[in-house]
Amino acid sequence: MARSKLTDRFGRTVDYVRLSVTDRCDFRCVYCMAEEMTFLPRQQILSLEELAQVARTFVDLGTEKIRLTGGEPLVRKDILELVKDIGTLGLRDFAMTTNGSKLTTMAEPLRKAGLKRLNISLDSLDPDKFHRITRTGRLNQVLDGVDAAREAGFEGIKLNTVVMKGGNDEEVPALVDFARRKNIDITFIEEMPLGEISEHDRGEALCTSDEVRDIIRQHHELMPTPEDSGGPARYFRMPDSNTKVGFISPHSHNFCSTCNRVRVTVEGRLLLCLGNEHSVDLRHVLRSHPESDEKLRETIINAMDLKPERHHFSSEGDVQILRFMNMTGG
Secondary structure, eight states: OOOEEEEOTSSSSEEEEEEEOOSSSSSSOOTTSSOOOOOOGGGSOOOHHHHHHHHHHHHHOOOOOOEEEESOGGSSSSSHHHHHHTSSSSSEEHHHHHSSSHHHHHHHHHHTTTEEEEEEOOOSSSSSHHHHHHSSSOHHHHHHHHHHHHHOOOSEEEEEEEBBBBGGGGGGHHHHHHHHHHHHEEEEEEEOOOOOOOOOOHHHHHHOHOOOOOOOOTOOOOOOOOOOOOOSEEEEOOOOOOOOEEEEEETTTOOGGOOOEEETTTTOOOEEEEEOOOOOEEEHHHHOTTSSSSHHHHHHHHHHGGSSSSSOOSSSSSOOOOHHHHHHHH
């Protein structure tokens, strides 16, 4: 069957799927999860076979990029089997977002299984601050994971940093310099208002991409680049380095007009927008029609009509979406 294209009501082609493989994580980052979490029971989450079926169907519908997310994808048992399955689908880009805690042992097997790129979350280079942000993480474990990923020979490695004013914004120059030393890219992300948190006031902690750029420009020249990752980041180059610096700006520079993404949660909800609750239950379709992909394909096509024109994130710190990021898929 020839591949068709998924197009929404606003003429946007959807060719990028973020597929969550678990809601569980070995960290408890303050902007992503509550300290005490209740996770989904096993029967409510998609099996690896169901996740592979969803991936295959999206590729048949024109998807060119799949990113595996969580929670933390590498805590999912037998995750390498799913990576191998998706790695055979002929994607233009196949990536994973990870906290890096398990890369010392998993980086090489992931690359051999067909994964092309890694995004590694890194919000601080200070061990104590890193532990406060992640609640349970150990910085050295992640830094060793970054080195393991580089040694494994991935096509691309990128650091992701959520910048919080009064939390880690003063580390922006050090994080850029770390990326430059490692010859990898880095993206700074404005915190998104997902889930109720108590550790900080999101309105007060919001550090916009413009503010982060101003900080970096005190140390390095930034030149805009037309390069496109297929996602929401806008990239800049520095004249004396191969490292690209990206910015994801859901508050200050809305990127909804070019949104080409949908998300599938580990319980099988197809989320049409990160900042809205529009969704379709793919798990019910998968389990009601196990003999064929046809009903799943039809459901995904029809769901494109639910994709909203834009989100309406507030910069005042109030929560528009009650689900935590670990439930959404990064």
